[in-house]
Amino acid sequence: MAKLAVNVDHVATVRQARRAEEPDPVTAAALAELAGAQGIVVHLREDRRHIQERDLNLLRQTVKTKLNLEMAASQEMLKIGLSVKPDMVTLVPERREELTTEGGLEVQLNRETLKKYVRLFKDADITVSLFINPDLDQVKAAQWVEADYIEVHTGPFCEAMTLSERQEEFDRIQNAVKLAHKVGLGVNAGHGLDYRNIGWLADIAEIEEFSIGYAIVARAVLVGFERAVREMVELISWGAAWRRTGL
Numbered sequence: 001m002a003k004l005a006v007n008v009d010h011v012a013t014v015r016q017a018r019r020a021e022e023p024d025p026v027t028a029a030a031l032a033e034l035a036g037a038q039g040i041v042v043h044l045r046e047d048r049r050h051i052q053e054r055d056l057n058l059l060r061q062t063v064k065t066k067l068n069l070e071m072a073a074s075q076e077m078l079k080i081g082l083s084v085k086p087d088m089v090t091l092v093p094e095r096r097e098e099l100t101t102e103g104g105l106e107v108q109l110n111r112e113t114l115k116k117y118v119r120l121f122k123d124a125d126i127t128v129s130l131f132i133n134p135d136l137d138q139v140k141a142a143q144w145v146e147a148d149y150i151e152v153h154t155g156p157f158c159e160a161m162t163l164s165e166r167q168e169e170f171d172r173i174q175n176a177v178k179l180a181h182k183v184g185l186g187v188n189a190g191h192g193l194d195y196r197n198i199g200w201l202a203d204i205a206e207i208e209e210f211s212i213g214y215a216i217v218a219r220a221v222l223v224g225f226e227r228a229v230r231e232m233v234e235l236i237s238w239g240a241a242w243r244r245t246g247l
Ligand code: PXP
Pocket: 007, 009, 043, 070, 090, 092, 100, 101, 131, 151, 189, 190, 191, 192, 193, 211, 212, 213, 214, 215
């Protein structure tokens, strides 16, 4: 069964809306772990719109499962990543004006630079994942730069408006996942996943971990953090039964 890694960025989004001290993403991470999450994810963005360095440092000291730092491939983030030493870094593209990460990394076109970043993190014993679109050429490029993992971008699948569109996106994801697995890359998946669409992907055996943030935090506001995490863990475990029951 795939693992659930909970992204707590949006707990920090609420805190930053008031530049206040609460809610604290560090507390949310601890509750998520108690509720069965097997990893915690944060994205330290260049503009620090949600997660702050204080959060990252405290999470490094308190996370008991696995800390995955999403970051842009930039000199500033490289320095922070190497000093904080998360268990995994996931390199993502980043644009200041975007509401959330919009697309996967262009690995092929940036392969020389990305290969250097991958090497530097691996030399520091940090596992490296690349967030990519479900595209076979990007998978091959991820292998070329010697990444350990890919995280497949599930956004377009989640945003599909019709069943046939969703099926098309599902097939793209499945093909990318199978190729990645075949060439020895570990496979995670995330972006836009929620309580309704997770069943489709939860029984793709090669996906090791789902990285989910917004849907869990949104539900947590209404039902509490632990319950929101537990319900997602359950849905992942039921994966096969829920798959393709509709949009
Ligand atoms: N994976 C990556 C690489 C992301 O950038 C995000 C968004 O921060 C997520 C997963 C989680 O997406 P969501 O918040 O839509 O669950």
